[in-house]
Amino acid sequence: MSERAREPATVPRRKLRVATASLAGCFGCHMSLLDIDERLVDLLELIELDASPLTDKKRCGPCDLGLIEGGLCNAENVHTLRAMRANCKILVAVGACALNGGLPAQRNHIDVRDCLQTAYLSGPGVERGFIPNDPELPLPLAQVHPLHDVVKIDYFLAGCPPSAEAIWQFLTDLIAGRTPVTTHGLIRYD
């Protein structure tokens, strides 16, 4: 049998379905993803976006990969995270807030009631304030949590935000089936 005959038939590679979400974050990690610039074109040859703030699709369908920015500060964050975990084969915590709560977690030693009263009633410059109570608003959690407190996370991409370079390296490694490399300069906690 010739070498050529042993090669598998070329099958067009299916695009990976990718969902992204921004929970208790600042959207900076999504901005850093966009900072891969013209490589976005290459990336879109390999993936298609499912639920994401970039597509405005709200409910996550079955996906190969889920990228989550931000920690968990309210009940809706937890529901979104669980839906992502249920639908994504690989779930990635992206950025400082997803990894350890980040800036929002600085409220963790303050009682939620005190926090809301200061922000909406007694804080400097507040006049005729009231604590928002619309039933549509998700209830805040007592503390902000990192994602791995609630579901299994498969990969962690550190940084505030992770650099475009780190995101690109991570995604290309993962899509190519390699273990993502974390050399000096690509792991950053700030």
Next chain:
Amino acid sequence: MTDAPAPQTFQMDGHDVAFAPGQSIMTAALAAGRYIPHLCFHPEFTAHGSCKVCTVKVNGQPHASCTTPARAGDVIESDTDELTQLRLNLVQFLFTEGNHFCPSCEKSGGCTLQGVAYELGMTTEHFSPLFPDRPVDASHPDVLLDFNRCILCELCIRASAIHDQKHVFALSGRGITKHLIVNAESGRLADTALALSDKAMTVCPVGVILRKRQGFAVPIGQRPYDRQPISAVATAHPDPEDGHE
């Protein structure tokens, strides 16, 4: 007149490391350009081996390399998957026991805890964070104490007691409640003898003891561990712990 004796050596990760009498495994290894991750060790102070991050295996037995004397013929393992995992877990415990928010920390980029975590390839803190409530002490006109980042290495205690002869710092409590205190009846740093010129001002490996009005002086990209990993910095300089530049 006698000939100088041939230097004695031990073997570390398959390499011969020469040492002088009185050197620990840590000091001999660093002098030979071989980095062993460490937090509470500082070349200017007596080692006390409390953080255990520098644990190596000496002839198969785990020892803190900063307190174990170098001995001729010993076979030492340091750069192994098993020891890296052990060190990683210790560092992850430290991250989750305190409040280590690198993006808002003045010491970021020059922090030994952060540099060691990078060196160990830490991508996650793994454990559930404890988020302890540790108010800062901003009473001193020139110095801020941010207890959130303390890793109990005792370097400031040693520097203040031994070098500065002031005993400004101490540890109080036990176990998870152990914490850094200052030597003043009021408990406030402003009421201690601490001065900006003290050695204790320069040894903190993390962002606890900070000069006021000097934060973020070095731009991102030019800080000590932006340019090269801590293993390269520590083996290139005699005093790698001082991240202040």
